[in-house]
Amino acid sequence: GQNIDQPTEMTATEGAIVQINCTYQTSGFNGLFWYQQHAGEAPTFLSYTVLDGLEEKGRFSSFLSRSKGYSYLLLKELQMKDSASYLCAVSESNYQLIWGAGTKLIIKP
Amino acid sequence: ETGVTQTPRHLVMGMTNKKSLKCEQHLGHNAMYWYKQSAKKPLELMFVYSLEERVENNSVPSRFSPECPNSSHLFLHLHTLQPEDSALYLCASSQDYGTGANVLTFGAGSRLTVL
Numbered sequence: 001g002q003n004i005d006q007p008t009e010m011t012a013t014e015g016a017i018v019q020i021n022c023t024y025q026t027s028g029f030n031g032l033f034w035y036q037q038h039a040g041e042a043p044t045f046l047s048y049t050v051l052d053g054l055e056e057k058g059r060f061s062s063f064l065s066r067s068k069g070y071s072y073l074l075l076k077e078l079q080m081k082d083s084a085s086y087l088c089a090v091s092e093s094n095y096q097l098i099w100g101a102g103t104k105l106i107i108k109p
Numbered sequence: 110e111t112g113v114t115q116t117p118r119h120l121v122m123g124m125t126n127k128k129s130l131k132c133e134q135h136l137g138h139n140a141m142y143w144y145k146q147s148a149k150k151p152l153e154l155m156f157v158y159s160l161e162e163r164v165e166n167n168s169v170p171s172r173f174s175p176e177c178p179n180s181s182h183l184f185l186h187l188h189t190l191q192p193e194d195s196a197l198y199l200c201a202s203s204q205d206y207g208t209g210a211n212v213l214t215f216g217a218g219s220r221l222t223v224l
Binding site: 004008030031033035040041042043044045048050087089091095096097098099100101102 | 113149150151152154165199206207208209210211212213214215216217218
């Protein structure tokens, strides 16, 4: 069946690095998305990856392994404003998005 | 205004009321979506409109009724809701529907409480 797993909650320290994992089982694959959602706000697009490997965008990087059904979002030099939920979503073969339940990231000073 | 705007931001209604949620996008996108977001659960796709035609209806109860009068506006009409319908309702838009890198732009949501 279709399933996306990500940790419910993670805690990290300001200035540190955190890796948020996402594993998926879906009907086909047309890419994986990461979105950020601050409390009470709209989810906003962070990244889209369809090829294996690591893509870096400033402090945020995303990694994909299609053979393992695995992705992670890497956040470096954490700032307090990075406290948010991070949503993983996979586009299936029919382009429907399957969403994870989100990972709430808490940053401590 | 820019982006995707949703009104009202908060709504409290009784089970016998009728209300509507409104969404407007100023991005020139061709597809619009309604999602339900409940705590600690994945986003649930409710409806998709592409070029003002409904293309997805994911087994949503008939007490939710969408309307897309034009490519910039989307409504969700609500009637005789149940307490379990209390959730955040997110509207989103994308340039097109049914493509791989289909980036969604979300509104801030309408927080609905059904008493």
